[in-house]
Amino acid sequence: MPAPSRLLVPALILAVVGALAGPLAAVAKTTEAHPGANALVRELRQETAADAATVKRWRALLRDAKKQDSILAAISRPAEQTKPWKDYRPIFLTAKRRDDGIAFYREHRELLEQIAHDTGVPAEIVVAIIGVETSYGRITGNYRVLDALATLAFHYPPRAPFFRAELKQLLQLDGRLPQPIEQIKGSYAGAMGWGQFMPTSFAQWARDGDGDARIDLWGSRPDILHSVANYFVAHGWTRGAPVAGLAIAAPGPVPPEVRATETIHSLDSLARAGYTLAEQFDGATPATLLELEGAAGVEHWITFQNFYVISRYNRSPMYSMAVWQLSQEIARAGAPAP
Numbered sequence: 001m002p003a004p005s006r007l008l009v010p011a012l013i014l015a016v017v018g019a020l021a022g023p024l025a026a027v028a029k030t031t032e033a034h035p036g037a038n039a040l041v042r043e044l045r046q047e048t049a050a051d052a053a054t055v056k057r058w059r060a061l062l063r064d065a066k067k068q069d070s071i072l073a074a075i076s077r078p079a080e081q082t083k084p085w086k087d088y089r090p091i092f093l094t095a096k097r098r099d100d101g102i103a104f105y106r107e108h109r110e111l112l113e114q115i116a117h118d119t120g121v122p123a124e125i126v127v128a129i130i131g132v133e134t135s136y137g138r139i140t141g142n143y144r145v146l147d148a149l150a151t152l153a154f155h156y157p158p159r160a161p162f163f164r165a166e167l168k169q170l171l172q173l174d175g176r177l178p179q180p181i182e183q184i185k186g187s188y189a190g191a192m193g194w195g196q197f198m199p200t201s202f203a204q205w206a207r208d209g210d211g212d213a214r215i216d217l218w219g220s221r222p223d224i225l226h227s228v229a230n231y232f233v234a235h236g237w238t239r240g241a242p243v244a245g246l247a248i249a250a251p252g253p254v255p256p257e258v259r260a261t262e263t264i265h266s267l268d269s270l271a272r273a274g275y276t277l278a279e280q281f282d283g284a285t286p287a288t289l290l291e292l293e294g295a296a297g298v299e300h301w302i303t304f305q306n307f308y309v310i311s312r313y314n315r316s317p318m319y320s321m322a323v324w325q326l327s328q329e330i331a332r333a334g335a336p337a338p
């Protein structure tokens with residue numbers, strides 16, 4: 001930082017007669033915007049070979065970033081996935097979210113169905129993601145993303161490496177977002193726009209859907225919807241493949257090993273364990289079992305690779321189930337019969 005480093009000159013002269021390390025270390029420490037901010041900029045400069053003006057801009061942004069205690073409080077709250085499904089489901093599968101999803105689908109039918117045709121990602125899945133993430137763009141977050149990521153990168157050790165990487169990516173997005181970085185708002189965790197893309201997701205998977213050579217995940221419906229669909233394509237969505245189905249459990253089933261939504265079994269091996277679907281699929285199809293504590297008792301679901309892909313958006317299996325069920329409610333009401 002230019003101004004404070006100039007102050008080091010008199011400090012250095014004075015230090016010749018005194019203890020050298022003490023005053024210098026104290027000055028260096030107090031001039032850093034956040035603990036570790038200088039190292040982050042050094043690292044980013046080396047990685048990107050950025051010019052002096054860009055480095056100066058990054059330093060100014062980090063000086064402007066504010067540590068916010070409300071962000072630290074929000075990230076420390078117990079996660080929603082600790083709730084049982086019977087309490088989780090009503091948060092996301094409300095009549096309003098379904099009806100708004102149906103209206104959104106109808107309003108953007110042509111665009112959504114073109115994207116579904118091009119990518120294989122069903123329109124109702126894209127709509128459900130936007131619905132669960134931000135209530136169709138109504139709640140995209142009121143934290144400055146710069147504050148969120150700096151707070152979590154520099155002041156939240158449990159997840160510092162993750163948020164540090166996101167902050168580095170955010171700085172590199174300067175000039176590519178619809179507003180200057182210091183004005184961009186998002187969730188307390190730094191997720192941006194209608195689809196709540198983190199900066200690294202934005203850099204890798206966001207797309208320009210309307211062809212204006214910019215990506216606007218707040219103001220451009222084509223950009224938003226193409227980006228969500230592209231996220232699914234990039235994570236392995238298979239056109240036309242099954243997602244999930246309610247399982248029938250034989251008496252005394254043998255619960256198989258479960259690793260979240262990973263499809264580590266096949267339909268045949270799940271059938272041998274006592275879990276089958278009413279619908280017939282190839283027995284070799286990779287699948288796994290999801291047990292949920294529903295309002296009417298335990299539910300067993302057989303889930304497939306496309307369900308795993310939904311969980312790349314948010315690792316909670318209940319998140320994937322909420323998106324899937326919302327999508328099905330929207331499809332039943334909003335789409336013409338095939």
Ligand SMILES: [Ca+2]
Pocket residue numbers: 208209210211212213214215216220223
């Ligand atoms: Ca665009």
